Amino acid sequence: MAEKKRIDEPTGTETVGHEWDGIEELDTPMPRWWLWTFYITIVWAIGYTVLYPAWPMLNSATAGVIGWSSRGQLDKEMKAEQDRTAPIRTAIDATPIEELSSRPELIKAAIAGGQAAFKVHCVQCHGSGAAGSKGYPNLNDDDWLWGGDIATIHYTLIHGIRQPEHDLTRFSQMPAFGRDGILQPAEIADVTAYVRTISGQQPANAASNRGSAVFAANCVACHNADGKGNRALGAPNLTDAIWLYGGDAAAITQTVTNSRYGVMPAWGARLDPTTVKMLAAYVHSLGGGEALPAATNAAAAAASTADAGNTQEVNVAAK
Amino acid sequence: MSQQNKVPEVEEELHLYAKRKAVYPKAVDGIFRRLKWLIMAVTLTIYYVTPWLRWDRGRYAPDQAVLVDLAHRRFFMFSIEIWPHEFYYVAGLLIMAGIGLFLLTSAVGRAWCGYACPQTVWTDLFVHVERFIDGDRNAQIKLANASWGPEKIAKRLLKHAIWLLIAVMTGGAWIFYFADAPTLLHSFVRGDAPFIAYATVGVLTATTYTFGGIMREQVCIYMCPWPRIQTAMMDEKSLAVTYKDWRGEPRSRGVKKALEDGLQTGDCIDCNQCVQVCPTGIDIREGPQIGCITCALCIDACDKVMSQIGKPRGLIDYITLLDAEEEAKGHPRMAIRKRLFRPRTLIYFTIWAAIGAAMLFSLGQRTRIDISVLKDRNPVFVTLSDGAIRNAFTVKIRNMEARPRQVEIGLLGIDSAKIWAEPGERDTAQRTVKLLVPPDSVSKTRIYAVSDAKAPAREEFSFTVRALDKEGGSDSEKVIFDRPEGQ
Numbered sequence: 001m002a003e004k005k006r007i008d009e010p011t012g013t014e015t016v017g018h019e020w021d022g023i024e025e026l027d028t029p030m031p032r033w034w035l036w037t038f039y040i041t042i043v044w045a046i047g048y049t050v051l052y053p054a055w056p057m058l059n060s061a062t063a064g065v066i067g068w069s070s071r072g073q074l075d076k077e078m079k080a081e082q083d084r085t086a087p088i089r090t091a092i093d094a095t096p097i098e099e100l101s102s103r104p105e106l107i108k109a110a111i112a113g114g115q116a117a118f119k120v121h122c123v124q125c126h127g128s129g130a131a132g133s134k135g136y137p138n139l140n141d142d143d144w145l146w147g148g149d150i151a152t153i154h155y156t157l158i159h160g161i162r163q164p165e166h167d168l169t170r171f172s173q174m175p176a177f178g179r180d181g182i183l184q185p186a187e188i189a190d191v192t193a194y195v196r197t198i199s200g201q202q203p204a205n206a207a208s209n210r211g212s213a214v215f216a217a218n219c220v221a222c223h224n225a226d227g228k229g230n231r232a233l234g235a236p237n238l239t240d241a242i243w244l245y246g247g248d249a250a251a252i253t254q255t256v257t258n259s260r261y262g263v264m265p266a267w268g269a270r271l272d273p274t275t276v277k278m279l280a281a282y283v284h285s286l287g288g289g290e291a292l293p294a295a296t297n298a299a300a301a302a303a304s305t306a307d308a309g310n311t312q313e314v315n316v317a318a319k
Numbered sequence: 320m321s322q323q324n325k326v327p328e329v330e331e332e333l334h335l336y337a338k339r340k341a342v343y344p345k346a347v348d349g350i351f352r353r354l355k356w357l358i359m360a361v362t363l364t365i366y367y368v369t370p371w372l373r374w375d376r377g378r379y380a381p382d383q384a385v386l387v388d389l390a391h392r393r394f395f396m397f398s399i400e401i402w403p404h405e406f407y408y409v410a411g412l413l414i415m416a417g418i419g420l421f422l423l424t425s426a427v428g429r430a431w432c433g434y435a436c437p438q439t440v441w442t443d444l445f446v447h448v449e450r451f452i453d454g455d456r457n458a459q460i461k462l463a464n465a466s467w468g469p470e471k472i473a474k475r476l477l478k479h480a481i482w483l484l485i486a487v488m489t490g491g492a493w494i495f496y497f498a499d500a501p502t503l504l505h506s507f508v509r510g511d512a513p514f515i516a517y518a519t520v521g522v523l524t525a526t527t528y529t530f531g532g533i534m535r536e537q538v539c540i541y542m543c544p545w546p547r548i549q550t551a552m553m554d555e556k557s558l559a560v561t562y563k564d565w566r567g568e569p570r571s572r573g574v575k576k577a578l579e580d581g582l583q584t585g586d587c588i589d590c591n592q593c594v595q596v597c598p599t600g601i602d603i604r605e606g607p608q609i610g611c612i613t614c615a616l617c618i619d620a621c622d623k624v625m626s627q628i629g630k631p632r633g634l635i636d637y638i639t640l641l642d643a644e645e646e647a648k649g650h651p652r653m654a655i656r657k658r659l660f661r662p663r664t665l666i667y668f669t670i671w672a673a674i675g676a677a678m679l680f681s682l683g684q685r686t687r688i689d690i691s692v693l694k695d696r697n698p699v700f701v702t703l704s705d706g707a708i709r710n711a712f713t714v715k716i717r718n719m720e721a722r723p724r725q726v727e728i729g730l731l732g733i734d735s736a737k738i739w740a741e742p743g744e745r746d747t748a749q750r751t752v753k754l755l756v757p758p759d760s761v762s763k764t765r766i767y768a769v770s771d772a773k774a775p776a777r778e779e780f781s782f783t784v785r786a787l788d789k790e791g792g793s794d795s796e797k798v799i800f801d802r803p804e805g806q
Contacts, residue, residue, distance in 0.1 A: 101742075127697075127698075128697060129695075129696075129697030129698045130698075131697065131698035131701070138698075138701065138702075140698060140701040140709075141701050141702060141703055141704065141709075142703050142704050142745070143703075143704040200706075237704065240704035240705065240706075241702055241703070241704060241705060241706035241772075242702060242703075242704050285741075285742075287701065287709065287711060287741075287767055288701075291744070
């Protein structure tokens, strides 16, 4: 198209030189403020690419002269958060677990911290609401295999359950009565009926009466004559409504035949002591936490860090 | 008019931007000027003094009569305390203010603009300061045209200093509504008040100085949306400042000479007083216009002139469009009663009064204690070793009075259920739990409820709260008790 640039008279503005059916286009200049804003953004962009990581290179990008990085910023924020919580963590660290509950500001922080740590380390087995599932105990209820006071929970957390090569771990082992041929299938059926009777799930009958004798001969050593178990040995109470692996006949038969062997890591070896302490506080706060046995305070304090036997004797004695 | 409509000559440059013509309003006295003084005194007094009024609410609540406590989310207004969830009272007040403005506008026109709008009040104040220092209109024009010398510099410095002082005080007064005034004043002067306090004063100082001292009528004419909205409220029965052209025209400067020449003359002697006193710099004789804020100073000015030349007052007057037409034809005006009580004003008034009455009623009915319950959802229930089912709830009790209150949380429904509060034990479970709720606060308690397993999987019941003091008060909230299916 022919270049016919001219000054448009009414507006005094130059045209772009195109013409369609007598219609021309004005070449109105950009508003000044717009132009300056544009120039400023260019200057800004140059400064930005110099100061911050920007230009892609073969393996990475230019680092930027002020050395900012998103990882660095995260580190800084994490550090700031650690500094913020450091005093209360130190205080929790310095307070024996038995005395934590009597320090309102500490127990509150410990429960909150424990809840956060629980979401990271514990929910995989115990669930996000700590309600557990088959084989993984519900931590909200009032039934505890090894004891539910805060010091005992703390000990269980530190040393874990059935950790090989760890002397202080919580350890118990029920024989696989069926698989190892200790009991015949008929006897297992009888003792299953008996267990379901003492736990109130079915009325007594001939099978359960026969099972009573089987129970007395094979089970009372750990589960006690009354079937209420023994926390010192981690033997569950068979008369209550809570069943880790199920209380129906099939599940009990399975348990008696093949035994069970649930494990939990020794958190003392994986997490720092403060976090473990906070986890104990959180688990204890879920509604089933028990009071510390009255006879123990100094003794339990020593025992919780000493060997398992002592702690459990003390606990049993207090029951 | 014809002059403005003529086609501009080619050489004349057209601009989208018209430079402001300086307005030097002349001093005037009269009934409306005095009314404006009075309203200015009342509104400014309310604004500056209110934060300093005290109101005893006991030891647990602030003693400032009007306090918008944003930090603690409380709004105090004399004997009324408003919590965030009751913010609809504030919304209701704002709606009432809006509809009140509609009512006012439909009845008496732009009275808000002319008398009570902060822009008008502060501009008026700034104009008076200017007049006090520079003199009246003529002296001001002379000074503006004078070359810069010691006197002009001194006067300008003084004027702007006083303006800034007023502006600082205006911005300063605002912040006292949001914190304890004496305390904030001390820390403000000491320099350790929160940054936001200084920032607020800074911004309001700038806006007051700019709007009141420099922009003035431009705010009303170009910036304010209200004159545009106002047009929808007004009709031919709304009051407006009107120049009665049927009486004033044709204008004549030399009445005697015109009479000698046998020409007809109106009452207007074209003395221009109405233009000179106008704070927005308009000529009311050109008819109703957006620049007219109906401050009525031109009425005062014209009335004075009319009395001097022995003519009846009211050549410029408050009059409705309808009355103006009637009066031009020589008919009497409409009765004030008929003019004020018409469907438009009555409907506005009814809405306004209904909102007010509804708010007063609900204010009288509101309880100052309430309960809200949040049920644990993970897990929804816990089976206990004896087979009973436990549900956990987070119970919030709101004590909206400025004193600690002993309350009792109880259950309504599920006869077998018992509750205990953390950190209690199940052995202590009962049908009720007693709590001491701190003054003017929300207490959050975790409550466990335990009930038999042999019952429906979902059972509805209520948590209740009851104040144990003699004033009483209670509330309840329905929740669900969950149990495992198929028990």
